[in-house]
Amino acid sequence: MLPQHLSTSSLAIDRHRAEFADRAFEERFLRYCLPERNAQLKTSLLISAAFYVVFGLTDLATLGSTPTAWAMIGLRVIVALVAVGAYLAIARHPDSVPVSIRATCAALVAGLAVFPVLCWYQPAAMAWNLMSLALILMAVYVIFPNRFVYAVAIGIGASVAFGAMLVIQGSLRMDDLVALVLLLILGNSLGCIAARRFHLVQREQFRSAMLLQELADRDPLTGCHNRRILQSGLLDAELARAGRYGSALSVILCDIDHFKRINDTHGHAAGDQVLGAFAGLLQSMVRDAVDTVVRYGGEEFLIVLPQTDLAGAQALAERIRATFAEAATPVGGQTVRATASFGVASVPALHPHPPARFEALIGAADDALYAVKRGGRNGVRGTVVAGVEGLRSYA
Numbered sequence: 001m002l003p004q005h006l007s008t009s010s011l012a013i014d015r016h017r018a019e020f021a022d023r024a025f026e027e028r029f030l031r032y033c034l035p036e037r038n039a040q041l042k043t044s045l046l047i048s049a050a051f052y053v054v055f056g057l058t059d060l061a062t063l064g065s066t067p068t069a070w071a072m073i074g075l076r077v078i079v080a081l082v083a084v085g086a087y088l089a090i091a092r093h094p095d096s097v098p099v100s101i102r103a104t105c106a107a108l109v110a111g112l113a114v115f116p117v118l119c120w121y122q123p124a125a126m127a128w129n130l131m132s133l134a135l136i137l138m139a140v141y142v143i144f145p146n147r148f149v150y151a152v153a154i155g156i157g158a159s160v161a162f163g164a165m166l167v168i169q170g171s172l173r174m175d176d177l178v179a180l181v182l183l184l185i186l187g188n189s190l191g192c193i194a195a196r197r198f199h200l201v202q203r204e205q206f207r208s209a210m211l212l213q214e215l216a217d218r219d220p221l222t223g224c225h226n227r228r229i230l231q232s233g234l235l236d237a238e239l240a241r242a243g244r245y246g247s248a249l250s251v252i253l254c255d256i257d258h259f260k261r262i263n264d265t266h267g268h269a270a271g272d273q274v275l276g277a278f279a280g281l282l283q284s285m286v287r288d289a290v291d292t293v294v295r296y297g298g299e300e301f302l303i304v305l306p307q308t309d310l311a312g313a314q315a316l317a318e319r320i321r322a323t324f325a326e327a328a329t330p331v332g333g334q335t336v337r338a339t340a341s342f343g344v345a346s347v348p349a350l351h352p353h354p355p356a357r358f359e360a361l362i363g364a365a366d367d368a369l370y371a372v373k374r375g376g377r378n379g380v381r382g383t384v385v386a387g388v389e390g391l392r393s394y395a
Contacts, residue, residue, distance in 0.1 A: 011207050018148040018199035020207075029206050030097045037145045038090050038100055044143050045090075045107055049083035052076050052111060055132075062122050072121065075114045082110040104146045105154065112136065112158035116165040123171040130180065133162055134187055141191030148199045155191055159184040219295040221272060222279030226295055235292075235358040238306055242347060243354045250313035250346035252303040253365035254282075254320070257339045257377040259299040270331040274338055275299060277329045285320055302362065310346035310382050317342040317380045325378060343369025344382035361385055 012021040020026040030037075056073040063069040086103035093099040115136065119129040140146075140155045163181055166172055172180065219226045229235070242249035256262075256278055263271040282293045282301055292304040305313050321342055328335035345364035347354050355361060368381040375381075 011211075013200065013203050013207070015196075015200065018196045018203070020203060027097065029203060031095075032206060033145075033202070034095065034097055034100060038094060041100060041104060041145055042087050042090055044139070045083045045087045045103075048107070048111070048139065049080035049087075052083070053080045058125070058128070059118070059122070062125055068121055072118050075117060079107075079110045079114050083107045100145075101147060101150070104144050105150055108140055108144060108146075108154050112140075112154065112161070115158070116161050119162070120165060120169060123169060126166075126172070130183070133158070133184075137187050137191050141195040142198065148195055151195050152188075152192055155188050159188055222276055222295050224279050224283065224293045224295040224301065227297070229292070229294060230358070235304060238304060239347070239354070239358050239361070242306065246350040247307045248309040248312075248346060248349040249361070250305040250308045250310060250344060251361050251365050252305065252313055252317050252320075252342055252344050253296065253362065253369045254301050254303070254317070254340050254342045255369060255373070256299040257341055257373075259338070262336060262338060266331055266336055270329075270336055273331050274329050274336055277327070278324060278338075278340065281320060281324055281327070285316065285323070302365075308346070309348060310344065310384055313344045313346055314380055314382045317344055317382075321378065321380055339378035341369055341372040341377045342380040343367065343372060344380065345385050346382065347385055355385055 011025070013019070014021045020029060053073075053076050056076045059069045059072045059076075063072075086107045089099050089103050115133065119126070122129065136158070137155050140158070141151050144151075146154075163184060166177065166180065217225055217228055217232075239249060241247075256274065259271065259274075262274055278299075279293070279295065279301065282303060286293060286303060286305070290306060294302040294304070296302040303316075305316070308316075321340060325337075325339045328337050343365040345361045345368060347361065364383045364385040368383045372379045372381045
């Protein structure tokens with residue numbers, strides 16, 4: 001059973017584009033890879049800019065100290081400045097995926113747009129120019145991190161421009177021209193294969209890592225988070241966020257009543273089905289990507305409700321309680337009915353003394369839950385919690 005937010009569709013990879021089919025999950029992958037991607041990109045930009053200018057020595061060696069040679073060196077310097085500008089953009093916006101992609105495309109397009117101009121004035125060095133283009137294509141497909149579709153477009157576009165330049169120039173015999181076109185097709189084909197394989201392997205590794213993480217963080221029976229999420233500090237972060245922004249924060253601790261009796265009467269398989277049904281009800285009644293449902297232990301569940309005050313949390317708990325009490329879980333040709341008890345704890349918005357640790361909220365919810373248990377079960381009780389002793393009240 002896949003966790004709710006990692007559905008089969010979101011994990012699918014479009015093998016033609018070499019990206020995740022789900023745009024949101026692709027963005028998640030790109031953000032995950034961004035630090036390593038930017039480190040590689042900045043190094044590639046500086047090295048490429050330096051060598052693009054240094055190869056101006058070949059212009060001087062071929063053409064001599066002529067205005068044409070110096071104009072070509074000027075074009076090389078412009079390309080290097082574009083690369084340096086891309087480097088600075090990445091350094092100023094290290095957390096921006098769009099900036100990283102635009103910087104890559106800008107540097108490659110600038111370099112490849114100037115390249116045919118440089119080759120036009122050096123027809124005698126065509127063998128060297130072809131070798132240079134092969135190295136540039138390798139950089140486009142493999143060295144410079146970019147979206148696969150952009151790399152293919154830039155690589156093919158540069159090859160077409162180079163081939164068109166040779167046709168217009170007319171300096172090659174037909175057999176040489178055919179051989180050159182075939183080499184360009186071969187170079188782009190091999191580049192596409194290598195780039196596509198690299199992109200797919202990266203995403204498959206990321207998908208496997210995310211699935212392993214989800215398996216570690218999720219209860220396999222119910223699909224809810226397990227208590228490991230509490231140990232990770234995520235819930236303390238929610239409490240800190242509520243204090244920082246002055247928003248309310250509530251938790252609901254709920255427990256299926258007389259669960260041992262269900263197991264003893266109907267068997268543990270039936271008990272698992274009731275647990276699964278209860279967990280599904282909880283997940284269906286909370287807000288996606290906002291609230292968190294945790295299997296706290298056995299038949300006990302914890303619901304974390306950011307930006308929710310005591311009244312809102314109690315209203316939700318009451319809706320869940322009434323729905324579960326009226327529902328029936330089909331088990332082996334019969335139905336099993338059960339009830340649940342709910343303890344609610346809340347930190348009000350803009351409270352001057354919020355608790356320092358999340359355990360205070362859970363402890364208060366646990367006290368409220370057991371007050372319901374002692375009062376006959378199948379009920380809801382709430383409490384306000386603060387960091388100063390004595391500021392707890394029940395409703």
